[in-house]
Amino acid sequence: METTFPPLKNDLLLRAARGEQTERAPVWVMRQAGRYLPEFRETRKDHEFFDICRTPELATEVTLQPIRRYKGLLDAAIIFSDILVIPQAMGMEVQMKPGPFFPDPLVNPSDVSKLSPTVDVDKELGYVFKAITRTRTMLEGEVPLIGFCGAPWTLMGYMIEGGSSKTMEKAKTWIFKYPEESKALLLRIADICVDYLVGQVKAGAQLLQIFDSNAGDLSPYDFITFSLPTLQHISTKLREKLASQSLPSVPLTLFAKGASPTLAARAGYDTIGLDWTVDPRDVASLPVEVALQGNLDPSVLFGGRDAIDREVCRMSEAFLAARGGVCRGWIANLGHGITPGVDPDDLRFFFECVHKYSSPGSKAGN
Numbered sequence: 185m186e187t188t189f190p191p192l193k194n195d196l197l198l199r200a201a202r203g204e205q206t207e208r209a210p211v212w213v214m215r216q217a218g219r220y221l222p223e224f225r226e227t228r229k230d231h232e233f234f235d236i237c238r239t240p241e242l243a244t245e246v247t248l249q250p251i252r253r254y255k256g257l258l259d260a261a262i263i264f265s266d267i268l269v270i271p272q273a274m275g276m277e278v279q280m281k282p283g284p285f286f287p288d289p290l291v292n293p294s295d296v297s298k299l300s301p302t303v304d305v306d307k308e309l310g311y312v313f314k315a316i317t318r319t320r321t322m323l324e325g326e327v328p329l330i331g332f333c334g335a336p337w338t339l340m341g342y343m344i345e346g347g348s349s350k351t352m353e354k355a356k357t358w359i360f361k362y363p364e365e366s367k368a369l370l371l372r373i374a375d376i377c378v379d380y381l382v383g384q385v386k387a388g389a390q391l392l393q394i395f396d397s398n399a400g401d402l403s404p405y406d407f408i409t410f411s412l413p414t415l416q417h418i419s420t421k422l423r424e425k426l427a428s429q430s431l432p433s434v435p436l437t438l439f440a441k442g443a444s445p446t447l448a449a450r451a452g453y454d455t456i457g458l459d460w461t462v463d464p465r466d467v468a469s470l471p472v473e474v475a476l477q478g479n480l481d482p483s484v485l486f487g488g489r490d491a492i493d494r495e496v497c498r499m500s501e502a503f504l505a506a507r508g509g510v511c512r513g514w515i516a517n518l519g520h521g522i523t524p525g526v527d528p529d530d531l532r533f534f535f536e537c538v539h540k541y542s543s544p545g546s547k548a549g550n
């Protein structure tokens with residue numbers, strides 16, 4: 185059953201993601217539906233985090249909150265959910281208290297047998313698909329809708345660490361002590377990612393982003409050995425399945441935080457997300473068809489208007505210079521998620537600065 189959606193009025197994001205030249209950079213921010221917004225905190229007061237994810241009406245509502253507030257300034261919506269819905273679908277319990285907490289993490293490879301042997305994504309994650317279809321309809325074509333999932337290495341890390349970790353000691357113990365079992369688990373997660381992302385496109389997602397937020401914990405060699413093959417597996421299989429099911433070949437973004445962008449670019453994605461430690465001019469050697477996303481340090485949003493203006497101008501100069509003085513294949517974003525303490529009006533100012541500086545005719549382009 186195909187749903188027909190209202191025609192898209194703003195395709196800036198999709199054009200930039202395909203490496204095209206645009207009149208200015210499209211802009212959105214990671215975690216744009218979140219705790220820095222008073223309207224999100226209001227919804228959150230009455231509902232648990234994962235209840236919002238599992239209730240399409242609520243997930244749609246919070247996805248649309250930043251779109252309403254920043255109408256005309258924000259160029260994409262991202263479906264409200266979490267990367268940890270995949271471990272849940274595999275049979276693990278995950279609580280948010282306030283950070284992620286797994287009461288029963290994977291301790292050693294024999295624990296993998298506790299996971300569901302197969303995952304029927306329609307059954308386990310159908311609530312995300314419903315939320316996507318509902319959101320895409322309610323967006324009325326205002327901006328495109330982004331779907332997402334966590335990358336296998338980042339998800340395996342949470343499943344073994346049992347939550348966020350500074351050192352990733354336990355997950356790294358696995359890759360060094362049990363490399364084959366680790367690779368098998370990573371591939372198993374990758375296959376679920378593929379089915380989950382196909383389902384998101386079927387439901388109406390117009391671009392997909394894979395978050396390998398913990399990629400930077402791996403040495404280049406270990407990123408190549410453990411993470412990269414799974415990221416390649418996802419991009420290849422996903423494109424094959426989308427084609428064989430006559431689904432749209434949506435652009436794919438890889439945000440491998442802390443990984444070398446040239447290594448990340450080997451994974452075969454349309455867009456590479458950059459964190460704020462990267463100068464875009466240093467990745468100018470990537471083919472121009474590969475779009476770039478990023479990469480303002482999220483903390484600049486705490487620096488006041490002068491700092492935001494100055495830093496967005498500097499970021500724009502760097503991205504325009506990296507692309508030979510034109511705005512080509514650049515999606516403006518932060519270099520990681522927006523933090524809860526940001527004043528929503530300062531974020532508005534950030535969007536206005538991107539609109540002002542990201543075109544070649546601006547101060548940053550000259």
Ligand SMILES: Cc1c2[nH]c(c1CCC(=O)O)Cc1[nH]c(c(CCC(=O)O)c1C)Cc1[nH]c(c(CCC(=O)O)c1C)Cc1[nH]c(c(C)c1CCC(=O)O)C2
Nearest residue numbers: 214215216217218262263264265266267283284395397521
């Ligand atoms: C690592 C990761 C997670 N989740 C996600 C990542 C990858 C991106 C990144 O690196 O930040 C992805 C994510 N999580 C959330 C979204 C929603 C869409 C969006 O607006 O970007 C997305 C894309 C909502 C969320 N996910 C979470 C919140 C805040 C929880 C709350 O409302 O209480 C939101 C809005 C919770 C969450 N979820 C996760 C953590 C570590 C935390 C706690 C950290 C924190 O408190 O910010 C796992």
